[in-house]
Every structure is written in structure tokens, then in C-alpha cells.
Amino acid sequence: MPVRKLWHGTLRKLFNVLPRKRRFAVYRNFVDCNPSPSDRLVLKIADTKEELEACFKLLHDAYVSSGFMTPDPSGMRVTIYHALPTTTTLCAKYDGQVVGTLSLIRESVLGFPLQRIFDLTAVRAKKGNIAEVSALAVHRKFRRTGGSILFPLMKFMYDYCHTFFDTRHIVIAVNPRHIEMYESLLFFQRLTQNVVENYDFVNGAPAVGATLDLRAADAIFEKHYASKPPKRNLHAFFFQLKLDNIQLPQRRFYTTNDPVLTPELLNHFFNVRTNVFAELSDRKKCLLHTIYDLPAYQAVLPAVEESGQDETGRRRHRRFSVRCPAKFVITSPDGVENKISLEIIQLSRYGFQAHALVPVPIGVWGEITIQLGPAETSQIKVSASRESEGGGYGFRLGEPDLIWRKFVNALYSGSTHADLEDATRFMTDR
Incomplete structure (x- = not known):
């Protein structure tokens, strides 16, 4: 040695x-x-x-x-x-x-x-x-x-x-x-x-x-x-240090993920270059379909028998992770306003989940102002429908405004960060 x-x-x-x-x-x-x-x-x-x-x-x-x-x-x-x-x-x-x-x-x-x-x-x-x-x-x-x-x-x-x-x-x-x-x-x-x-x-x-x-x-x-x-x-x-070497993503909206895999990239890495998709269990193939449930992805995802599709899992998954500050205002019959700060953590087409530091009354309608991005604001009538542990609340929406509907539609219709940017250019151009 x-x-x-x-x-x-x-x-x-x-x-x-x-x-x-x-x-x-x-x-x-x-x-x-x-x-x-x-x-x-x-x-x-x-x-x-x-x-x-x-x-x-x-x-x-x-x-x-x-x-x-x-x-x-x-x-x-x-x-x-x-x-x-x-x-x-x-x-x-x-x-x-x-x-x-x-x-x-x-x-x-x-x-x-x-x-x-x-x-x-x-x-x-x-x-x-x-x-x-x-x-x-x-x-x-x-x-x-x-x-x-x-x-x-x-x-x-x-x-x-x-x-x-x-x-x-x-x-x-x-x-x-x-x-x-x-x-x-x-x-x-x-x-x-x-x-x-x-x-x-x-x-x-x-x-x-x-x-x-x-x-x-x-x-x-x-x-x-x-x-x-x-x-x-x-x-x-x-x-404390700011490193100029780091290129953090430029986001127009307060989403919390930066997906990059287009159907072409998924196919290249998981079907063509490797056998990752082919070697998945039937259960994981089903779960993959609940994640990428868009027509553009169907041709590259591993085939699943129709009887194996988990519709319950699909509905559960269609929630989008965000981090949007919001202000919920409830006005009493005598005109007194109660302003509650919220942080929205998940949203779907007709509702969202949020954290609050103070109690939120259940079933009471009010107006919420949601900051979807640094320059994008939505105002909607909402009410808290349920309370969960640790200051969490589920909210249901009244009639969503145009900004909310187009933003959420863009989330549903795309799977990459670029998709969202492209589909919501109207917000800058409006």
C-alpha cells in the first residue's frame, strides 16, 4: 500500500x-x-x-x-x-x-x-x-x-x-x-x-x-x-449574497412550478432514448395520464387500458399550485368592512384553497382581490365553503371575471411555463 x-x-x-x-x-x-x-x-x-x-x-x-x-x-x-x-x-x-x-x-x-x-x-x-x-x-x-x-x-x-x-x-x-x-x-x-x-x-x-x-x-x-x-x-x-451567476426564472404570474417538458421532449427522453415509460407499472401509467391529460400528450404517453383509467384521480389532480396574495373583504349589513389577508396556494376553475392568519367566516360572501402576478389582478365574489387544519380554507367562486377565467383556462390548456406565457399575452396587451 x-x-x-x-x-x-x-x-x-x-x-x-x-x-x-x-x-x-x-x-x-x-x-x-x-x-x-x-x-x-x-x-x-x-x-x-x-x-x-x-x-x-x-x-x-x-x-x-x-x-x-x-x-x-x-x-x-x-x-x-x-x-x-x-x-x-x-x-x-x-x-x-x-x-x-x-x-x-x-x-x-x-x-x-x-x-x-x-x-x-x-x-x-x-x-x-x-x-x-x-x-x-x-x-x-x-x-x-x-x-x-x-x-x-x-x-x-x-x-x-x-x-x-x-x-x-x-x-x-x-x-x-x-x-x-x-x-x-x-x-x-x-x-x-x-x-x-x-x-x-x-x-x-x-x-x-x-x-x-x-x-x-x-x-x-x-x-x-x-x-x-x-x-x-x-x-x-x-x-445575504446576491450571485449574478444565478438566472432565476422571469415569471409574470405567481405560479410555483416551471415545467419545461413539451410532448416532443417527453417522447425523446422517455420513449426514444430510454424505456422509462414502457417499463412503468399499470398503476403509474394511469397516474401519468392524470397528470398529462391533454390531447397533445396522448400520443407519447404509454398506453393504458380504458378500464384502468382513474377518473377520481384525474379530478383530484387538476389543481394548480400557486402563491398568490389576496385581500378578502366582507361587508356587514351596517356597512362595516372586515378585511382578511389570504395567500392562495391552489386553484381550479371554480375554486381555490388559501391560508389565513385569522378566522374566516364560513358561507359568507364577500369580494376578493387576487394578485395573479406583479401586474395582474382579479376581483371576484367568493365565500369560504370549508375550513381545514392550520388556518386553511376552501373557497367557492361566484361568477369569475375575465382575467381569472383566461388565466385558469391557460393553466388547464398548457403543461409548460412557456405555454402559460403564450396563452396569457392578452393580459399585457389588453
Whole structure:
């Protein structure tokens, strides 16, 4: 055995006997986050065939080299979760080449990959939307350069989750040899102390589940990093610094997803280049049809027997995730106005769900002003029809105005972010 390798092994063993708290402090002293990365680095949503293919190839090579999958003839790692409109794939490009990627998976009728082996009950009890961080890979030539790609990609992930993806909790399933990096540097907490010895999503490799509450993260990072110099200060890097390298999506409306998969892209990645659709169970094929229930997608989706169609599931799914502030005004018979602030989180053609910080009377009609986007406002008569746990309310609409009807029709008739922009140009032009 080479002397250098033996020496490193000895140091690693000595390091591992340190108390956990001391060991984690040492990890944090080795953080290297450049607050002024080169403008050759660009972070964006992967939204073209070329970018998505580069992400999937990078992921494939990283997973194969780690033993997390066997080589695929396509040279790509593509899963059913990549096919969902509630999944967003982020990429880091250096000199135009994709050198880092991760995918954010919001909950859908297919759930999360890790929920098959980890219990998310405790996370759900804290309220707030959950997203799984999955499919993380960095190009091998950047793996030994500190966090030159990883930390900007993680910052992009945090900014996107916090600002655009309406996410409070992120969850991960990682190999046990990597979990201490997430615990010590990023303050993830394990879902369970037990290691799952055989996780089929990564070729039977062992896995540890962990979660981070983004609402609490700012204070935790500040406690441990605020006194460190800029290149060690992950609190300033994640929560205070604005990186011009990050290209956040330009949204005209307060939606919370950025789907990019057209029928052509779905067909290319899941039928032509891989067999992902063909290898789905009948149940998952049915669920896929409830997600993409538009005529333009039928030709590329896997065939399902008519008797297998789940109409109940279809109706449940046709809700759209948004984050729209609103003001609900109820006027009493003597002319006194009661103004209630709401945040609309889901909408459909004739109703919506919203959160309120104060009680909302059930069955009382009033007028609501909804901010659909920075410059798009709808005014409608509504009443709360039901109350749910944690200040949630279901509302029914009276006669929707033109803005609401055309906005919701655009959501129903398109499946990508570009579809929505194209179908609602009337709002700018009116």
C-alpha cells in the first residue's frame, strides 16, 4: 500500500474518533465558498433538450462510477420523476458546458422517491410544502476544487425553493459516507438514525434520509458561520449574497412550478432514448395520464387500458399550485368592512384553497382581490365553503371575471411555463 494512502487512512481513523461536535466544527473550517465566482459560471433551470441531456449524462456517469446504477445504453440516468411537471432540474454551466446538476421534486400523485423507505410523518406535521433534492452530480474535474460548483448550485437550490418553489422543507436520501457533510455544513437532521441497507432507487446501495427546515435555516447558519471570513461564511453566502451567476426564472404570474417538458421532449427522453415509460407499472401509467391529460400528450404517453383509467384521480389532480396574495373583504349589513389577508396556494376553475392568519367566516360572501402576478389582478365574489387544519380554507367562486377565467383556462390548456406565457399575452396587451 502506498505510504500516502496509508497515512491518509490513519488520519481519517483518528479524525473519526473525535467527538461529533468537534468533528463537525472541523468540517466547517474547511468550507470554501467563493463570494465572487467567475462569470464563466452560469446557474439556470435546464430547459432545452441539450441542457437536459447533458444533465442526465452527467448524472449517469456519476452514479455509475459510484456504483449507484448499472450503465444504461442511453448513457443517461432518467427516472419517472424527471417526467413530472412538478420536478425542476437545475444546472451549473461553465464555459457553456453543464458541470453540475440537481433535481427538485415537489410532491405529486407519485409522491417522492425516498418515501418508499423513509417515514415523512414528522416533517409533514410541521406544515409547509416539501421537496426532495435528488439527482445531484458534479463533473469530476470540479470535484476537487472545493465547493466551486457545489456551493453555488446549493445556493441556487435554496434561492429557488425559498422564492419560487414555495417549499419549506427539503428532504434527501444520501449514502452514509456523505451524510456528515450535510449534517455539519448544511445542518440537515436525520429522518431516522438507522441506515437503510438496500435502497433500490440507487442500485441497492445503503442510504440515510435527512431533512432541512428552510424557515429555520437562516438562524442556524448565522449561529455557526457569522463570525467566519467571507470564504468560510456559508450564512452570508446563502442568505445575504446576491450571485449574478444565478438566472432565476422571469415569471409574470405567481405560479410555483416551471415545467419545461413539451410532448416532443417527453417522447425523446422517455420513449426514444430510454424505456422509462414502457417499463412503468399499470398503476403509474394511469397516474401519468392524470397528470398529462391533454390531447397533445396522448400520443407519447404509454398506453393504458380504458378500464384502468382513474377518473377520481384525474379530478383530484387538476389543481394548480400557486402563491398568490389576496385581500378578502366582507361587508356587514351596517356597512362595516372586515378585511382578511389570504395567500392562495391552489386553484381550479371554480375554486381555490388559501391560508389565513385569522378566522374566516364560513358561507359568507364577500369580494376578493387576487394578485395573479406583479401586474395582474382579479376581483371576484367568493365565500369560504370549508375550513381545514392550520388556518386553511376552501373557497367557492361566484361568477369569475375575465382575467381569472383566461388565466385558469391557460393553466388547464398548457403543461409548460412557456405555454402559460403564450396563452396569457392578452393580459399585457389588453
